[in-house]
Amino acid sequence: MKKPLIMFAAAMMLLGGQSANAIVYTALSGSNWNAGEGPAKLFDGTTDTNKPTAYELVIANDTHSNTGRNWKNWKIYAGNFASEADAARNASGWVMIDSKENQALSTEQFAKVSLSLSKTVSDFYSYFRIEIEALAGSWNDYCQMDGFTFTTYTVDTSAYDGVIAAAKNFNYNSSNADDDLKNEYATLIGTLDDLQEAAANSSDFSALDEALNNVNTLQKYINGYASKSYVVLSSVGSTWNGSDAEKLLDGDKGTKWGGGFSSGNVVWRLKEGIQPIYYQLTSGGDTQTYTGRNWKSWDIYAGDFDKAVDAKADAATGWVLIYTTADGGMTTQNTTTQDFDFTTPPTKSYRYYKVVLNSTAGDQQQMSELTLIDGTTFLNIKNAALQALQDFKTKYDYSEATDALKSTFNTAVEAREGYG
Numbered sequence: 324m325k326k327p328l329i330m331f332a333a334a335m336m337l338l339g340g341q342s343a344n345a346i347v348y349t350a351l352s353g354s355n356w357n358a359g360e361g362p363a364k365l366f367d368g369t370t371d372t373n374k375p376t377a378y379e380l381v382i383a384n385d386t387h388s389n390t391g392r393n394w395k396n397w398k399i400y401a402g403n404f405a406s407e408a409d410a411a412r413n414a415s416g417w418v419m420i421d422s423k424e425n426q427a428l429s430t431e432q433f434a435k436v437s438l439s440l441s442k443t444v445s446d447f448y449s450y451f452r453i454e455i456e457a458l459a460g461s462w463n464d465y466c467q468m469d470g471f472t473f474t475t476y477t478v479d480t481s482a483y484d485g486v487i488a489a490a491k492n493f494n495y496n497s498s499n500a501d502d503d504l505k506n507e508y509a510t511l512i513g514t515l516d517d518l519q520e521a522a523a524n525s526s527d528f529s530a531l532d533e534a535l536n537n538v539n540t541l542q543k544y545i546n547g548y549a550s551k552s553y554v555v556l557s558s559v560g561s562t563w564n565g566s567d568a569e570k571l572l573d574g575d576k577g578t579k580w581g582g583g584f585s586s587g588n589v590v591w592r593l594k595e596g597i598q599p600i601y602y603q604l605t606s607g608g609d610t611q612t613y614t615g616r617n618w619k620s621w622d623i624y625a626g627d628f629d630k631a632v633d634a635k636a637d638a639a640t641g642w643v644l645i646y647t648t649a650d651g652g653m654t655t656q657n658t659t660t661q662d663f664d665f666t667t668p669p670t671k672s673y674r675y676y677k678v679v680l681n682s683t684a685g686d687q688q689q690m691s692e693l694t695l696i697d698g699t700t701f702l703n704i705k706n707a708a709l710q711a712l713q714d715f716k717t718k719y720d721y722s723e724a725t726d727a728l729k730s731t732f733n734t735a736v737e738a739r740e741g742y743g
């Protein structure tokens with residue numbers, strides 16, 4: 324007798340005498356005794372076939388008395404074809420997903436036997452083919468099997484349940500963070516259930532793990548805003564205690580970013596974008612003693628990113644270089660603020676910034692503050708300076724000053740009024 328071949332497709336098709344909604348598999352071809360015992364009967368009343376990891380066989384009703392009819396060696400192939408006609412037995416494109424050799428099966432009537440596929444099924448397939456290569460007995464014993472059902476292996480996903488629940492319970496709305504960041508978080512947690520379900524079906528948890536990693540990252544960002552208008556997204560450089568990257572941007576000239584390294588970087592994100600017109604650096608509190616910690620070569624970038632988690636990536640693209648220097652000429656005085664013009668001033672507003680320190684005057688580094696000055700900030704600085712001059716004029720008897728001093732004073736006022 325010729326070796327039996329059974330082929331079937333996952334499709335909603337009506338077989339004679341059965342209701343449409345109960346049928347998913349359709350046998351396309353194969354060896355059979357007669358219409359009542361053909362391969363179509365192997366696949367009736369089954370479930371879906373997406374990325375199966377196992378299957379169940381149902382032993383025929385009289386195998387116990389005809390044990391030689393049980394399968395012993397067989398292979399299962401999967402494929403995708405444009406049409407049933409293309410899914411020929413000898414067609415190229417079949418992928419073997421299971422191989423069984425000398426497989427012992429129950430001979431009990433209607434026994435259900437669960438078997439794992441020998442290969443990992445990584446794609447979705449519509450067509451499947453079973454090749455029975457040997458029976459428990461001889462080919463003269465005939466071949467029979469009552470049912471075949473693909474099943475998906477159920478992974479214990481309970482370890483993820485608590486993590487996902489915690490992500491949903493994170494009270495991001497009460498944060499000071501901007502709406503974009505909150506929406507990014509809400510969108511991400513909205514995908515977690517689907518990712519978990521997909522992972523459970525495919526046993527591929529990498530996408531879920533990445534999403535949860537980003538959830539943690541976004542929680543850190545959102546918490547980082549607290550009462551601030553910026554958040555540090557990432558930094559490179561092993562810092563001294565109390566001198567983390569946050570200290571470069573905290574608005575406090577008494578704190579500094581510093582450590583025993585001469586190259587590193589800081590990436591940060593503003594709550595609201597700005598178009599800076601120049602920037603300031605404020606030297607460390609002990610730079611006069613440790614002149615080698617002063618920055619020598621550094622770059623500053625601005626950027627736009629759809630998602631906050633994209634900006635932290637080492638491979639992030641889209642950064643725009645707005646300042647670069649091989650030797651910036653920092654003062655060696657303590658806690659002294661210097662102004663720097665951008666080498667390529669930003670032409671629009673940005674929310675993301677990165678400073679890359681390339682080298683210092685020695686083998687350590689420190690900087691108390693990096694301040695981006697936009698038009699509004701500049702006006703505040705200028706008006707404060709003018710006010711100080713006016714206060715000076717009121718406090719001292721301006722009328723008794725010499726004409727030369729008055730002239731010098733008024734020139735200074737006019738210069739500040741006109742600046743900017």
Ligand SMILES: [Ca+2]
Binds near residue numbers: 571
């Ligand atoms: Ca600081």
